[in-house]
Amino acid sequence: MYKIVKRRQLAPSIVLFEVEAPEVAKKVEPGQFVIVRHDEKGERIPLTVMDFDRIRGTITIVVQDVGYSSAIINQTQEGSAFLDFVGPLGVPTEIEKYGTVVCIGGGLGIAPVFPIARGLKEAGNQVISVLGSRSAELLILEEEMCSVSHEVVIATNDGSAGVQGFVTDGLAHILQQGKKIDAVWAIGPIVMMKAVAEFTRPLGIKTIVSMNPIMVDGTGMCGACRVSVGTETKFACVDGPEFDGHLVDFDLAMKRLEYFKDEENRARARLQCSHEGGNH
Amino acid sequence: MREKIARHDMPCQDPVTRARNFEEVALGYSEETAIAEAKRCLQCKKSLCVTGCPVEVQIPEFIRRIAEGDFAAAGEVLKQKNSLPAVCGRVCPQESQCESKCVLGIKDEPVAIGRLERFAADYQLARGKSKVTIPAPSGKRIAIIGGGPAGLTCAGDLAKSGHAVTVFEALHVAGGVLMYGIPQFRLPKEVVQSEIENLRDMGVEIKVDYVVGKITSVDELMATGYDAVFLGTGAGLPNFMGIPGENLNGVYSANEFLTRTNLMKAYRFPDYATPVKVGKRVAVLGAGNVAMDSARTSLRLGAEEVYIVYRRSRTEMPARHEEVEHAEEEGVQLMLLTNPTRISGDERSWVHSMTCLCHELGEPDESGRRSPVAIPGSEFELAVDTVIVAIGQGPNPLVTKSTPGLELNKRGNIIVDQETMETSKPGVFAGGDIVTGAATVILAMGAGKKAAAAINDYLKNK
Numbered sequence A: 001m002y003k004i005v006k007r008r009q010l011a012p013s014i015v016l017f018e019v020e021a022p023e024v025a026k027k028v029e030p031g032q033f034v035i036v037r038h039d040e041k042g043e044r045i046p047l048t049v050m051d052f053d054r055i056r057g058t059i060t061i062v063v064q065d066v067g068y069s070s071a072i073i074n075q076t077q078e079g080s081a082f083l084d085f086v087g088p089l090g091v092p093t094e095i096e097k098y099g100t101v102v103c104i105g106g107g108l109g110i111a112p113v114f115p116i117a118r119g120l121k122e123a124g125n126q127v128i129s130v131l132g133s134r135s136a137e138l139l140i141l142e143e144e145m146c147s148v149s150h151e152v153v154i155a156t157n158d159g160s161a162g163v164q165g166f167v168t169d170g171l172a173h174i175l176q177q178g179k180k181i182d183a184v185w186a187i188g189p190i191v192m193m194k195a196v197a198e199f200t201r202p203l204g205i206k207t208i209v210s211m212n213p214i215m216v217d218g219t220g221m222c223g224a225c226r227v228s229v230g231t232e233t234k235f236a237c238v239d240g241p242e243f244d245g246h247l248v249d250f251d252l253a254m255k256r257l258e259y260f261k262d263e264e265n266r267a268r269a270r271l272q273c274s275h276e277g278g279n280h
Numbered sequence B: 001m002r003e004k005i006a007r008h009d010m011p012c013q014d015p016v017t018r019a020r021n022f023e024e025v026a027l028g029y030s031e032e033t034a035i036a037e038a039k040r041c042l043q044c045k046k047s048l049c050v051t052g053c054p055v056e057v058q059i060p061e062f063i064r065r066i067a068e069g070d071f072a073a074a075g076e077v078l079k080q081k082n083s084l085p086a087v088c089g090r091v092c093p094q095e096s097q098c099e100s101k102c103v104l105g106i107k108d109e110p111v112a113i114g115r116l117e118r119f120a121a122d123y124q125l126a127r128g129k130s131k132v133t134i135p136a137p138s139g140k141r142i143a144i145i146g147g148g149p150a151g152l153t154c155a156g157d158l159a160k161s162g163h164a165v166t167v168f169e170a171l172h173v174a175g176g177v178l179m180y181g182i183p184q185f186r187l188p189k190e191v192v193q194s195e196i197e198n199l200r201d202m203g204v205e206i207k208v209d210y211v212v213g214k215i216t217s218v219d220e221l222m223a224t225g226y227d228a229v230f231l232g233t234g235a236g237l238p239n240f241m242g243i244p245g246e247n248l249n250g251v252y253s254a255n256e257f258l259t260r261t262n263l264m265k266a267y268r269f270p271d272y273a274t275p276v277k278v279g280k281r282v283a284v285l286g287a288g289n290v291a292m293d294s295a296r297t298s299l300r301l302g303a304e305e306v307y308i309v310y311r312r313s314r315t316e317m318p319a320r321h322e323e324v325e326h327a328e329e330e331g332v333q334l335m336l337l338t339n340p341t342r343i344s345g346d347e348r349s350w351v352h353s354m355t356c357l358c359h360e361l362g363e364p365d366e367s368g369r370r371s372p373v374a375i376p377g378s379e380f381e382l383a384v385d386t387v388i389v390a391i392g393q394g395p396n397p398l399v400t401k402s403t404p405g406l407e408l409n410k411r412g413n414i415i416v417d418q419e420t421m422e423t424s425k426p427g428v429f430a431g432g433d434i435v436t437g438a439a440t441v442i443l444a445m446g447a448g449k450k451a452a453a454a455i456n457d458y459l460k461n462k
């Protein structure tokens, strides 16, 4: 059992958990994920790591309630525990000195961007972060992102915080200032990652995205997490989850996320909750 | 002259009923039938059957105990050599192992060794735990990577020698393919878990949720005081055909399809949260045990038409005979000498058909099997909404890639000394599917056993 030492509601339907998993905390690096199973009947849910504390032996994850299993996870209280917590999984982010980097997080995607931005800053990069959400109410981890960025640009769809628009508008804003961008990380809903990749493609800026396909084992055993990258099929859990955004087939990825939609609806009907988006 | 008695059939659930449920298909012998079948055994002095068993179960002896009605003693005899007899009695390819050597089989049908093994092992499981005597601790620690049949067997044998054994398993339960691959209706998970419980009682520690190569490495384990390591990580990397359309929705690897259903119990969705979806018309690619299991599982999940699509002919099908027989009885249709070339989908990216090409048998290839040759112009469309790819598994590279000094063959399997199962890395042994490529439960167990003996020697000389 993996004890929840802290639970914090970040926004309606978004919860942060700090979980005791000392062996995972010792090894995890930015960009990696864990698989959480709430109870004996639960699904194995992949969640990208938001933070880790090697001394306290904890891992922090942020979960958005988007379906049956994430809703169950989010109802778990501080002091109780998750049955399974497997990790660290996936390949860590390639943290090195690129120059000026832009870290884009959309919605829940801000959580996994946090350790990447921190790592990039520590490696000597100039870090500009772009945070996007539908509205100010749903914007998470602003303070944390400020602490690991040299500059933060906020974009909300309704204009209730920062500039009105999408993260690509934030990116355009940075370019207008005449800054030269050496690399971009973009994590968030697939439509967002696709939009960023299309935006940077003509500019030739290296763009890394983090894919969140359906997974089962997370160890390369089942192939549920297939992602088409360039001419190849990759398993996101072992080859990723980060890939070159200019090579990923986002349309396919979006369709694959719909695979079990009917079943999800059936399960969710039992909980009577409905929110949009996907977990990272 | 002995009276000639025919081999006893094992009662099974009726095919029509069972094709719609997940209860075990074969029901096992009754005590009377078991005794009668056991009495067919000639008790040969030179028991050839034992030579056909990779773990050398003392076959005539356990059968004699059954014939005498001492079922518990029969179970004990099994346990001396085989740490998972209730599993083996259900899934071993006896027809090509012990039973193929049975003298009775020359003129008549061989003794039903597998069914008797199952009977005695189940008897013992049902009677509860047998006394375990835990030997004096040797002071040595051994790490076993992978909790499949190879790892579990190695662990059991080493624990019997008094070593402190820890099994590190990536999934949330131990058992390997026995838990995630082979379906409930063929091998009830409760049977696997009771066998694993027995190992725990012997002092074997099992750490789940532990992906070696990620959370720790083999070198780190050795540095933290493990005296030897056994790698039994299996063949867990699903192969795909590499044909267009394989990433459409509705296409599964057999591993995914079976893992959802067996390990995650998706057949009990939504009580269990993991879903699995099967359409009305299913094509399963391949003809091994994995393919048969996928096809039969599809039926049970509600599919109406299920095809096994295989490019060779019936004689080359690698599945156990009984599995093919059971699958056909249940209504699975064999589409032989047929190979898919493309999968097509609708506007929602869901599979709606598969293009296939007919084949005929040509000259034998390196494996000695006659290789299929495509017949030009024989293309046809098969309307299907689910495709399950069951054309084999390769070695999972998580451990091998993170362990420097481990020699691999070009397929990525670990190279070992055939006698000792020792790898090129001192103190590291390996066995099971990670060495041989996807094979059988009993071969994996045989390898685990050999390695345990070699590890014992290695520790003595260390």
Ligand SMILES: Cc1cc2nc3c(=O)[nH]c(=O)nc-3n(C[C@H](O)[C@H](O)[C@H](O)COP(=O)(O)OP(=O)(O)OC[C@H]3O[C@@H](n4cnc5c(N)ncnc54)[C@H](O)[C@@H]3O)c2cc1C
Binding pocket: B091, B092, B093, B145, B146, B147, B148, B149, B150, B151, B168, B169, B170, B171, B174, B175, B176, B177, B178, B181, B182, B183, B210, B211, B212, B213, B232, B233, B234, B235, B236, B258, B289, B290, B293, B320, B396, B398, B399, B431, B432, B433, B434, B438, B439, B440, B441, B442, B444
């Ligand atoms: C669907 C199906 C049906 C089959 N039917 C039969 C049958 O009827 N009869 C028969 O004899 N054989 C059958 N087989 C084959 C048989 O199951 C295998 O040959 C056998 O299980 C191999 O045993 P193993 O211990 O080598 O590997 P596995 O059973 O594959 O076990 C390996 C274990 O290692 C774990 N692991 C992998 N990587 C790591 C890591 N990095 N860290 C920690 N743990 C790790 C895995 O999670 C797994 O639990 C079947 C196989 C399948 C898939």
Ligand code: FES
Binding pocket: A214, A215, A216, A217, A218, A219, A220, A221, A222, A223, A224, A225, A235, A236, A237, A238
């Ligand atoms: S989740 Fe199973 S292979 Fe990636």
